Amino acid sequence: MTLTTQEIMQLAPVIPVMVIDRAEDAVPLANALVNGGLKVLEITLRTAAALESIRLIKEAVPDAVVGAGTIINVGNLFDSLQAGAEFIVTPGTTTAIVDASVEAGVPLLPGVNTPSEAMTLLERGFDCLKFFPAEAAGGVPMLKAMGGPLPQLRFCPTGGVTPANAASYLSLPNVSCVGGSWMAPADLVRAGNWAEIERLAAEAASLGGKS
Ligand code: 3PG
Numbered sequence: 001m002t003l004t005t006q007e008i009m010q011l012a013p014v015i016p017v018m019v020i021d022r023a024e025d026a027v028p029l030a031n032a033l034v035n036g037g038l039k040v041l042e043i044t045l046r047t048a049a050a051l052e053s054i055r056l057i058k059e060a061v062p063d064a065v066v067g068a069g070t071i072i073n074v075g076n077l078f079d080s081l082q083a084g085a086e087f088i089v090t091p092g093t094t095t096a097i098v099d100a101s102v103e104a105g106v107p108l109l110p111g112v113n114t115p116s117e118a119m120t121l122l123e124r125g126f127d128c129l130k131f132f133p134a135e136a137a138g139g140v141p142m143l144k145a146m147g148g149p150l151p152q153l154r155f156c157p158t159g160g161v162t163p164a165n166a167a168s169y170l171s172l173p174n175v176s177c178v179g180g181s182w183m184a185p186a187d188l189v190r191a192g193n194w195a196e197i198e199r200l201a202a203e204a205a206s207l208g209g210k211s
Contacts, residue, residue, distance in 0.1 A: 005107040005128040008040055008065060008087055009156055009176040014166065014204040015040045015089075017069060017158060017181045019047060025189050026053035030061040032194040033184065036201025042069040042089050042179060045076050051083040058084035067109075074100045081106060089179075091132050093117060098124055109156060113137035115146060118153055128154045130179065135160025140168050147174040166207055180204075 003011075016033050018041060020026050026049070030041055041064050043054050050068075058066050068080030069089040074096050077088055087107040090097055098121070101108035111132040112118045118129055131143060134157035138145075143155055157169050158179030169178050183200035 002105065003065065003086070003107060005087065005109050005126075006154065006176070008067070008107060009109070009128055009154065011040050011065060012038050012205060013170055013177050013207040014038055014183070015042050015067070015156065015158075015177055015179040016184050016201070016204075017179050018043050018053075018184050019181065019186065020049050020053040020189070021047050021186075023049040023052040023056060025192070026056045027060045028192070028194050029184060029189055029197065030057040030064050030066075032197040033201045034061055034063050036183070036198040036203075037205030038183070038201045039063055040065045040067065040177075042067045043085075044068075044070040045080065046070050051079055054080060054083040054085050058086075071097065073097070077101065077104070077106075089130060091130075093121060098126075113142075115150060118146065118150055122150070122153065127152055128176070129156070131155040131157040133159030134169070134178075135165075140165070140172065143169070143172050143174060147172065150174075163203065166204070170207055 016038055067087040068085035071077050071088050071090045077100050089109045091111045093110040109130045111130040154176045156177050156179055161178045161180040166178050169175050183204050188197050
């Protein structure tokens with residue numbers, strides 16, 4: 001069953017943004033995050049190991065909902081779908097990517113950071129959006145301000161979200177979840193410290209869900 005973007009955003013308060021350098025780290029990393037309570041995963045297409053990592057996690061971690069991030073063109077989108085990605089995340093939005101996602105019937109979490117971009121997507125029927133780069137683009141005050149004229153939108157702020165500010169974002173009525181990389185930092189992944197990653201994931205999961 002295909003989930004909607006809204007349903008995916010409601011599965012966990014935090015979506016880990018994962019940069020995987022070595023494909024052999026993919027499954028233990030995904031297991032640590034899922035065991036910690038974060039089952040929605042975004043694997044970014046920033047490394048040579050990304051597509052293989054999506055494939056491996058899809059195969060070996062059935063409880064994970066596996067997304068592909070850093071999708072910046074239609075080729076990335078189709079490569080990710082072929083690897084098994086169940087949803088697509090973009091830093092910004094192009095018409096070509098929106099068209100391709102609609103045609104493929106894959107849930108899209110499209111990146112925006114202005115009211116105009118948000119309205120363009122709303123016209124296409126998208127009301128669940130990534131707010132990126134969240135801190136640099138105005139953070140909590142910007143999202144509060146967007147909630148005035150555009151209360152029907154739901155956001156996943158990503159970029160500069162940390163354990164220190166995640167709760168402030170999640171307290172906003174127009175924020176369904178946040179994205180962040182802090183629970184899967186490169187040094188812990190390189191060291192294979194899955195226990196610490198699971199602990200950080202559990203801490204993030206305890207930030208609480210949103211409806
Ligand atoms: C990114 O661009 O890597 C994501 O938005 C995550 O950002 P972060 O590392 O600030 O959490």
